[in-house]
Amino acid sequence: MPQLNAVPMSWYLILSAILFTLGVAGFLFRRNIITVFMSIELMLNAVNLSFVAFSHQLRQVDGQIFTFFVMVVAAAEAAVGLAIILTVFKNRQTLSIDEVSSLKN
């Protein structure tokens, strides 16, 4: 099995941190629900990346199995989430996250 030591561990982690930060920033600052949704996916995948990197580094398969779980959850979330977004749009004709805060009061 060829070693992949050409790319050091820290690079993966830095990339993962950058992706996660982008996701957080998008989640916090964008108003469009779909963008917010994509930001969440981005964060999940950033985490997946570090899982896989650690799994490779530590020669343990746990991290990769966990990644599959995260992907399954993410897929399920995407299905449900998109359905919710569609319904919200049908009812409210808006995709702005600030205008669907009807649970408050």
Add this chain to the structure above:
Amino acid sequence: MPNQPDLQLWLILFFPLLGALINGTLGRRLPKTVISAIAIGTVALSFLWVVRSLSELGQLDKPHIERYFNSIASGDLKIGFDLSVDRLSSIMLLVVTGVGTLIHVYAVGYMDHEEGFWRFFSYLNLFMFFMLILVLAQNFLLLFVGWEGVGLCSYLLIGFYFLEKFAGDAAKKAFIVNRVGDFGFSLAMLLMVVQFGSLDMTTVFSTASKLPVETSGGVVTAVALLLVVGACGKSAQVPLYVWLPDAMAGPTPVSALIHAATMVTAGVYVVARSSEVFLKAPVAMEVVAVIGMITAVVAALIGTAQNDIKKVFAYSTVSQLGYMFVGLGVGAFSAGIFHVVTHAFFKALLFLGAGSVIHALHGEQDLSNMGGLRSKIPIMYWTLMTAAVAIAGVWPFAGFHSKDAILLAAHAHAPWMYWVGVVTAGLTAFYVFRAMFLCFFGEYRGKAHPHESPAIMYMPLVVLALLSVGGGYLPVMDWLAPLYPAHEHPHDMSLILISVGFAMAGIFAAYYIYVLNPGSADGYAKSLGGVYRAIAGKFYVDEAYDAAIVHPIEQGSRAVLLDGVEDVVVQGGVGATVGVTRWTGGMLRLLQSGNIRSYAVYALLGAVIFLGVMASSGGAR
């Protein structure tokens, strides 16, 4: 015990309990005829079972005891559910179930239009159950169960019209005043356990009878005096009699059954039952006699100035109970019990008659709104007159025989008691006939249209009237004689004539004042001035209790419990808790802005803090 027939005495108790349970649980949905049939039927069955048991038992030279099961076993102390019949309790059984049955029949007519018909008969049957436990009990604890049970039923029935404030107040008063007496009774039981090691009557009495007579004082005297305290509460003696006149707030059949014929004689019964103890404690006997004397006089005096027909008879009950205590105190136990029996007949009759009058006048109880009813309700007139003559003690009616037995025994003990008793007998005749004359003679002063009662109400009256006439010839005293040491029964004709003379004088005085010279009573009252006001004010005993006990307790409760505990501890503590919770909630509410991005920031901050703490403490290990 060998060769004793098993009589299933428990059935006597079981029938009324069954009636109470059926009427109490299903009564709301049953028609009135079924309720009445159950109520009367169960008590009548109980009466028949008493009669059957007594006819099986015959002479009852020894008490018949049936032991069912142990209810308490603690070390050497064993207390069982044991019932017994002896010569004394056989009389009480007959009176309680016999008069009880008659009053149940009457009550069906009397309560016909009342709300809570089923509730009333359920309580009344329950009362019979507890009263029969009291009478049949073979040990003091079981007796106490009945004793408390009748107190409870008395409370429930005095407060039967609980929507009226005075009824609720009267019920509470009866209950609380009785607590004082019950306290004495329970102390007496504890002392018996310590001293005799048992509460079984046979054991206690046989132990007590072997002890020497305590001339000055001692443990037996203490037991006897504590029993007297209990008896004073239940049998309405000075100074605990104040609850009985107020107890008239209950329906009239209750006054007749509980507060005249049966429950209030429980104290007399207990003292007579414990005669072995009392005979060893002459001091306690003297106390009983003096208390009875004072009660008889005080209540008779108050009775002369009452205007409520039921109140007159209530004070008369207190006064007659005083007579019974005199009889017990001077050692004439059988005479005291004899008076219990005759009194049950004529006092139940007086109350039922008064109830019929009230019923006929649609709830009018004030004597000043009656008068001239003789021709309007003749059956009531004749039956009530029988009772009045009987209580006044005119030969040959029932009251004459028992009262004179007591008075003669009192004369043999101490002549002054006889004279006070005779004067009181005159007073008794006076106030009872005052009520009779105000009710039945002269002009009718009321507005309601009187009507004769239905047969279901006057038939029991007729039976009781016959008993009031002939009850004096029942051989009660001879039947009881073997239980009690031979007592002098001097048949001094002159003493008897004097007492009858006083009674006739009382009747004539009432006739002179209220029939021949109607309206003259106010003049006499005025000329008596302060004395009359004191009597009409019931000697201000209620006011004295108010000032000495009720008011301080009320003020103390207000100062300590209301201003202290309630305002500071309860209101303060609860208020502070509420305030803190509300403030915290208000603060936490600010976090819930409803803005999804602020939540995300909180989550992020949390994650950052978490990671920061982990990093500063050296990472995860």
